[in-house]
Amino acid sequence: MPGTNLTREEARTRAKLLTVDSYEIDLDLSGAQEGGTYRSVTTVRFDVAESGADSFIDLVAPAVHEVTLNGDTLDAAEVFTDSRIALRGLLEGRNVLRVVADCAYTNTGEGLHRFVDPVDDQAYLYTQFEVPDARRVFASFEQPDLKATFQFTVRAPEGWTVISNSPTPEPGTVNDNLWVFEPTPRISTYITALIVGPYHSVHSVYEKDGRTVPLGIYCRPSLAEFLDADAIFDVTRQGFDWFQEKFDYAYPFKKYDQLFVPEFNAGAMENAGAVTFRDQYVFRSKVTDASYEARAATILHELAHMWFGDLVTMEWWNDLWLNESFATYAEAACLAHAPGTKWPQSWTTFANQMKTWAYRQDQLPSTHPIMAEINDLEDVLVNFDGITYAKGASVLKQLVAYVGMDEFFRGVQAYFKRHAYGNTRLSDLLGALEETSGRDLRTWSKKWLQTAGINILRPEIETDAEGVITSFGVRQEAPALPAGAKGEAVLRPHRIAIGLYDVDESTGKLVRAEDGRIELDVDGELTAVPQLVGRRRPAVVLLNDDDLSYAKVRLDEESLAFVTEHLGDFEWSLPRALCWASAWDMTRDGELAARDYLSLVLSGIGKESDIGVVQSLHRQVKLAVDLYADPGAREALLTRWTDATLAHLRSAEAGSDHQLAWARAFAATARTPEQLDLLEALLDGSHTVEGLTVDTELRWAFVQRLAAVGRFDENEIAGEYERDRTAAGERHAASARAARPTQEAKAEAWASVVESDKLPNAVQEAVIAGFVQTDQRELLAPYVDRYFAAVEDVWESRSYEMAQQVVVGLYPSVHVTRETLEKTDAWLASAGPNAALRRLMSEARAGVERALRAQGVDAGAGR
Numbered sequence: 001m002p003g004t005n006l007t008r009e010e011a012r013t014r015a016k017l018l019t020v021d022s023y024e025i026d027l028d029l030s031g032a033q034e035g036g037t038y039r040s041v042t043t044v045r046f047d048v049a050e051s052g053a054d055s056f057i058d059l060v061a062p063a064v065h066e067v068t069l070n071g072d073t074l075d076a077a078e079v080f081t082d083s084r085i086a087l088r089g090l091l092e093g094r095n096v097l098r099v100v101a102d103c104a105y106t107n108t109g110e111g112l113h114r115f116v117d118p119v120d121d122q123a124y125l126y127t128q129f130e131v132p133d134a135r136r137v138f139a140s141f142e143q144p145d146l147k148a149t150f151q152f153t154v155r156a157p158e159g160w161t162v163i164s165n166s167p168t169p170e171p172g173t174v175n176d177n178l179w180v181f182e183p184t185p186r187i188s189t190y191i192t193a194l195i196v197g198p199y200h201s202v203h204s205v206y207e208k209d210g211r212t213v214p215l216g217i218y219c220r221p222s223l224a225e226f227l228d229a230d231a232i233f234d235v236t237r238q239g240f241d242w243f244q245e246k247f248d249y250a251y252p253f254k255k256y257d258q259l260f261v262p263e264f265n266a267g268a269m270e271n272a273g274a275v276t277f278r279d280q281y282v283f284r285s286k287v288t289d290a291s292y293e294a295r296a297a298t299i300l301h302e303l304a305h306m307w308f309g310d311l312v313t314m315e316w317w318n319d320l321w322l323n324e325s326f327a328t329y330a331e332a333a334c335l336a337h338a339p340g341t342k343w344p345q346s347w348t349t350f351a352n353q354m355k356t357w358a359y360r361q362d363q364l365p366s367t368h369p370i371m372a373e374i375n376d377l378e379d380v381l382v383n384f385d386g387i388t389y390a391k392g393a394s395v396l397k398q399l400v401a402y403v404g405m406d407e408f409f410r411g412v413q414a415y416f417k418r419h420a421y422g423n424t425r426l427s428d429l430l431g432a433l434e435e436t437s438g439r440d441l442r443t444w445s446k447k448w449l450q451t452a453g454i455n456i457l458r459p460e461i462e463t464d465a466e467g468v469i470t471s472f473g474v475r476q477e478a479p480a481l482p483a484g485a486k487g488e489a490v491l492r493p494h495r496i497a498i499g500l501y502d503v504d505e506s507t508g509k510l511v512r513a514e515d516g517r518i519e520l521d522v523d524g525e526l527t528a529v530p531q532l533v534g535r536r537r538p539a540v541v542l543l544n545d546d547d548l549s550y551a552k553v554r555l556d557e558e559s560l561a562f563v564t565e566h567l568g569d570f571e572w573s574l575p576r577a578l579c580w581a582s583a584w585d586m587t588r589d590g591e592l593a594a595r596d597y598l599s600l601v602l603s604g605i606g607k608e609s610d611i612g613v614v615q616s617l618h619r620q621v622k623l624a625v626d627l628y629a630d631p632g633a634r635e636a637l638l639t640r641w642t643d644a645t646l647a648h649l650r651s652a653e654a655g656s657d658h659q660l661a662w663a664r665a666f667a668a669t670a671r672t673p674e675q676l677d678l679l680e681a682l683l684d685g686s687h688t689v690e691g692l693t694v695d696t697e698l699r700w701a702f703v704q705r706l707a708a709v710g711r712f713d714e715n716e717i718a719g720e721y722e723r724d725r726t727a728a729g730e731r732h733a734a735s736a737r738a739a740r741p742t743q744e745a746k747a748e749a750w751a752s753v754v755e756s757d758k759l760p761n762a763v764q765e766a767v768i769a770g771f772v773q774t775d776q777r778e779l780l781a782p783y784v785d786r787y788f789a790a791v792e793d794v795w796e797s798r799s800y801e802m803a804q805q806v807v808v809g810l811y812p813s814v815h816v817t818r819e820t821l822e823k824t825d826a827w828l829a830s831a832g833p834n835a836a837l838r839r840l841m842s843e844a845r846a847g848v849e850r851a852l853r854a855q856g857v858d859a860g861a862g863r
Contacts, residue, residue, distance in 0.1 A: 004060065004083045006132065007376040008316055011143040017053055018141065020046040020148040021094075022183065025138045028155045029196055030177065033123045035114055037062055037102040042139040044097045044148075051092035056084040058135035058142040059101060060111070066100035083135060099139040107760035108799045109265035111136030112194070115760070117262070119222035119726055124197035126261040126276055128269055131317065132377050134189040142189055145315045145423040149183040150192050163195040163218065165272045167255045184272065185253070186421045188313050193271030195259045202229040206240050211250065213240070216257040222726060223260070223282045232258065235296045239303040242338040243330070248413040252311045252420070258299070262727055263762035265801050266384075267298050270305030270327075277302075284728065285697035288657035290612035293343045297331045304330035307416060315423040317380035321370050322426060324384070325392025328354065329400075332393070348573040349612050350397075351547045354390040356581055356616070359552060360588070361386030362454045364846050365484035366839045370395060371426060371449045378836040381800050387452075394550040395448050401495045401519075401548040402444070403437035410436040447492045453481050455492055457522065457544060458554045463537045472532040474498075474522045474543060476551075484842060494522040498529065499545030499575060500538040509571040510540060517545060539566075542575055553582050564600060568607025577613055584620050587628060590853050593861035594629040597621070598637055602644055611657045618645075618665040626774040627816055628854035633862055642669045646678075654691025663692055667701040671775075676711055696724055700732040708739040708773050731766040738770030741779055746771065750783060753806060754790050757798060764802065768809035777814055784812045784820065788827045795837050804840065811844040816851040824848075 026041040044057065060083045067074040067085055079086045085099065105114035105125070111133045115124050127137060134140045141148075154162045155178050162168065162179040165187070171179055184192070199218040206213040215236060217229045236258070244250060253273035264278035281295045308330070309323040332354075335346035343349070361367065366382075370392045374380050400408045411433035419428060426449065430441050455476055462471040474496075478489035500516035503509070516538065518531050540559045544551060555563060563579050570576040583600055586592035592600075601621050608614050625637045645666040652659035670679055679702045681687035682694050694702070703720050706712040714737070721733040738749035749771045753764055772780070787810055795803045812820055824845040828838065 004132070005376050005378055006058070006142065008318075008374065011145070011316060014055055014141065015143065015145050017049050017055055017090075018046050018146060019049075020044065020141055020146045022149045022151065023138070023140070024151045024153070026153045027137070027194070029125065030155045030157055032105070032114065032125055032160075032196065033157055035105050035123070037104050038112075040099075040101050040103045040138050042097075042099045042101075044099075044139065044141075046095055046097070046141070046148075048090040048092055048095055051090075053090050054086070054088045055090060056086050057097065057099070057139050058083055058132070059085055059099065059139040060133075060136045061101040061103045063102040064099065065102070066098070068098040070095055070097075085139060097139070101139065103137055106136070106799075107263070108802050109263055109761045110799055110801055113261075113263060115262040115727070117220055117222055117727060118730060119220075120198075122198050124199065124220055124262060126195045126259065126264075127193050127271075128265065128276065129192060129271075130190045130269060131380050132190075134192060137194075140189045144188040144190060144313050144317070147186040147188055147313070147421065147423065149186055150189075151183040152179075152181045152192075152194060154179045154181075154194065154196065156196050160196060160198050161201070161218075163193075163199075163216070163257055163259060163274055165191075165193055165253070165274050167214065187272050187310060191270060191272045191310050191313075193269075193274045193276065195261065195274065195276065199259070200224040200227070202227065204229075204233050206237055206251075206256070208240065208244065209250075213251055214255040216255070217260075218257065219260040219279055219282050220262065223279060223284070226282050226284050227260075228283075231292070232295075232299065235299050236303065238338050238340065239300045239334055242334045243304060243307065246409045246412070247307050247416055248409075249307060249311070249416045249420070252306060256303075256306075258302075263760055265761060268302045270302045270309055272306065272310045275302040280728075285695040286660060286693060287697075288611045288615065288661055290349075290615055290657075293335070293346070293349060293612065296343060297335060297346070297349075300331040300334045301327045304334075308412075311421060312416060312419045313423050315425050316374065317377075317383070318372055318374040319424075319426055320374070320380060320383060321372065321388045321392040322424075322429065324389045325370070325396050328389050328393035329396040332397075333400075345573050345610060347547060348577045348610055350393075351574060351581060352577045352610075352613050352616050355394060355547070355550070356584065357386040358390035358394055358550065359454060359581075359585060362391055362452070363482060363588075365482045365842045367452045367482060367485045369450050369452050369487070378834060382804075382836045382839050391550060397547075398448075398495050398549045399433075399441075399444070403433060403439055407437040408433065444493065447490060451490045451492075452485060452487045453478065453489045455494070455551045456554060457494065457496070457549075457551045459498075459541050459543055459556045459559075460526070461537065461541065461556055461558075467537045469532050469535050469537050472529040474527045474529060476522060476525055476527070482846065491524060494544075494549040494551060496520065496522055496543060496549045496551075497545040498532070499540075499542040500532075500535075501540040501542060501570070501575065502538045503566070503569070504571075507571070508569060510566060510569045510575075511571045512545070512575075513538075519548075522549075542578065544578065545575060547574060547578060552585055553578065554586075555579070555582065565603070567600065568604035573610040573613065576608065577610065580613060580617065587620075587624055587854065588850060590857040593858040594624040594854060595633065595637055595858055595861055597624050597628075598641060602640075606648065611661060614658060615661050618661065618668075622665075622668060624854075627814070627851040628858060630855055630859035630862055631816075633858065638669060638671065642666065642671055642675060645669060646675065649689065649692075655693075656691070659689070659692055660698075663689070663698060664701055667698075667705050670705055671709070676706065676709060679706055680711065697728075700724070700729075700736075704732065704736045704739055704770065707736040708741065708770075708776070710741045712736070713740065727762075731762055734763050735766045735770035738767045739773055741773070741776055743779070746779060746783070750786070753810070754786075754794060757802070761801060761805070765805055765809070768805060772809065772814060774814050780812070780814065783810070784815055784823065787812060788823055791827075791841075792831050792833065792837075795833070807837065807840050808844060811841070813844060813847055813851075816848055816855060818852065820848050821845060821852070 024043040028039040064076040064080045165184045166181040200221045201218045204215045260279040268277040304327040308326040332350045335343045415432040458475045460473045497519045504511045587597040649662040717736045
């Protein structure tokens, strides 16, 4: 990735010099079916503050044919170097630049991605520009604060459709293959978009207060039979209603299209008026309600971005967290509070997934303040992380509790009205919130947004002989930041609730009494809670009840003992999720042995009603046993877990989400001959489980496990692909082939990913997922040294997304040994990687180090 970086100082200098007015972009995509390159013609009109100044415009292209500045033809060979076209001797006032280049289709999910559907052999295109990839399609000033209008003209193959930020026009009458779009409002380069191909579409409208917004949903025709457009429109309209009310600002664009596209790297992208989603959200087979909730959350996340991110945009990428944290908070709040919501328990999902992600990220050596220091593009590319999204959203949730939801949204309303179609910094939002809430947020901001790390909250409770509380305090700790992290650990102000839970004798459920909740501010090392003195001690005292703050919570000894026996008995899903999360965090921190975590899960998971929590527990138990358990006990623990998955599969309600989840958990770990025979029998239909439909995706889950244990080889994998000759089938087959436990299969997979760069992003990801099998450590051992020998070249020669897949995915994380740490340290010392690569490697190393500590704890528990 040489020559494609941009520093913050360069961006600041350019922003002071330039004001960009408009782009006219003419793309000839008529040869897209064949691939290769395409002609890109860009005309940019911009004003310059200083006569004779020099600047540059960004472009990543195989060839530049023409550069014309203010009517003068420049020597393209002289002015175009790496990813920049030098602009020298600019005029004060208006300048006009025209660039003619050949740009390349990609298969990496960056720039203009091209995919050929094996079902119909048609090509499908879409753009993905965040962070710096509009420059792969047209010459652009690639930074968020140089907003402009964008007018696209696209020549496409006959019969194709072209979608962009502006409403889709009728093709030209002279040439039906030419699509001329209206200019956009002033937006940033990274949220412009083009989606081109013979896509299937469904259309509707959103109507409110006399205004009609056209809505569109698009996918490939091969997925059309699975597209549940009505459900997607329902969530979308719910979001429009709730956001327009809370933001007091009408949807800021002329239409709203949602496009489910192939081989998409992220979950979705907030292109203004043309949001792209990974097309795995078009469910080909049965999924649990957790998947529908996740899709709804993603839909609402991107819709929230239309205001927060697109209408009002960060000035530079150090405020990326403002975009992502706000949208993450808004998605959960809308799901929880919007009238008619199907997922009122969304804060349980938030605690179960987002908080867990944030806590993990915040304990890595790369931890950073929410408001991160972003010096260049390489910094921001690795900053789409659990702090930017999940910790930031958690802190916003606490801020809402601190200032009040009505006051919070009044501040947001003022912010949108004040900065519409402009760029902002954090201080702009905080200023608006201070005005509406009357609170001074400077100290809050300094402690929460400008420092790294996580606090621990513990209750300190004393009682008399009758069990009456005589003293109650909340102890706050600030553990040292991980080795290598910048900054110092700090104590913070927390807005929390304390919940008091007892067993309801009539139902057997753990319930919170009507007066069993108090809300207070916690600050400093010890906060006294006199409100609880004189009350009878309950069975469970839960700090941070309702999950208002961001902190690791520990139970007191009595509460922990009770919860260990009764975790599944909480009446409400959120306190259960908080206790599950605390137990998982204790396991990761080495305070609870992996074998004890397994026992805890097995004792309570049968009573867990929230399917998202159940599926998270499945993943966490498998990870704990695979990586955190004493290697000498691992097989026995895996056998115990696998037996439990099969028992729950057989006892689950027929046709239920829980049954499907247990079927997948069983498939992931089946190991004995009898269990593997059962997988084969379920595949061929000689055995059935009442209510369980072994559909396309579940079949592949079975096939991949049977391939990984050596039961299935090429013939069986190819036969399954013949049943599912689709893009998804190709990915699943690639995973299954890479999973086979033979030297030849591993060598073939390694060569396709590391020694060649021909695989498209989604297939490369699938091969890596199949290659790494936790029960194939001996087979994978030779690749540890090969990884360290190859990783630097991969990083230097591949695009960011493709390189990151390899660096993270093939790191020897299953080899939890001191030797792995030493080899990583030696590589870091000798290779001299840039900051982004060093961060990825350090994070991977930290995972092995944590697992090594946890294995020691588990071994001690077994003695």
